[in-house]
Amino acid sequence: MSNKKVAVAACTGLDQPLGTVARKAGYQVLDKLRPEKTVLLCTPALIAGVKEDVVYAKENPVLVIDGCEKACCEKIVREIGGNVTGIMRINDVQKQHGDLQPASRRRLGPEGEKLVEIVAKLAAEEVDRILEKEKQ
């Protein structure tokens, strides 16, 4: 039996609201929806080469939650040799769910919070799929 967990890497960007959505969705998956199946990757720590985070990213399947098509988080995880196994882009999810618009990067508002919930639920399902594949 595999004891692997899915390492979740979220955008953490602060130049647009979708970065905040990615961050909050990551917390929902880690703290509420799949706490026993996931570990957190801290994106700045990966960039700065913090050993614990880099090792996690290499030794576990990584689910990237990117805010937009710039795909910064995916680039960062790949750059350090992380095992990118799943990718979610919030701007794609946004298009598929009535174009929900967060109010601002600082305060998401009702539509932004709804988008967080949707992204977190999809991410949790992706965690399950990744771990199922790991067992095979």
Add this chain to the structure above:
Amino acid sequence: MTNKKVCVVPCSGMGKALGSVAREVGFILAEDLRPDKTFLVCIPSLAAGSEEYGRMLKTNPVIVIDGCAERCATKIAVKNGAKINARFFLPESIRKYGLKPTNRDDIDIEGENLAKKVAEEASANVDKLAE
């Protein structure tokens, strides 16, 4: 008059509540206290190769807000050519102000107040550096 802006580089890490506080400090400075004098630097975009962030860091004064002892924001700014003019280390700010946020997702009233205190302190640095 100069058009010089002060780059603010907050940690934005997710592992600890202080990463969320650092982020809020950046927002308070860039949106509330000194919107005309600051330029908020997004660490993931910078690391992913954003030319604008890289250029701004090399050509403007820089204030870093570090959330923990790893000092990732400092390391990343320096690696990208920044000369750091002022640095705030939030574990020290916790001791200084007696405010300790605990929730990394929602920094609560202590986290909000800590962010305001640090941002007010940093705004004085912004005024000097932007002269």
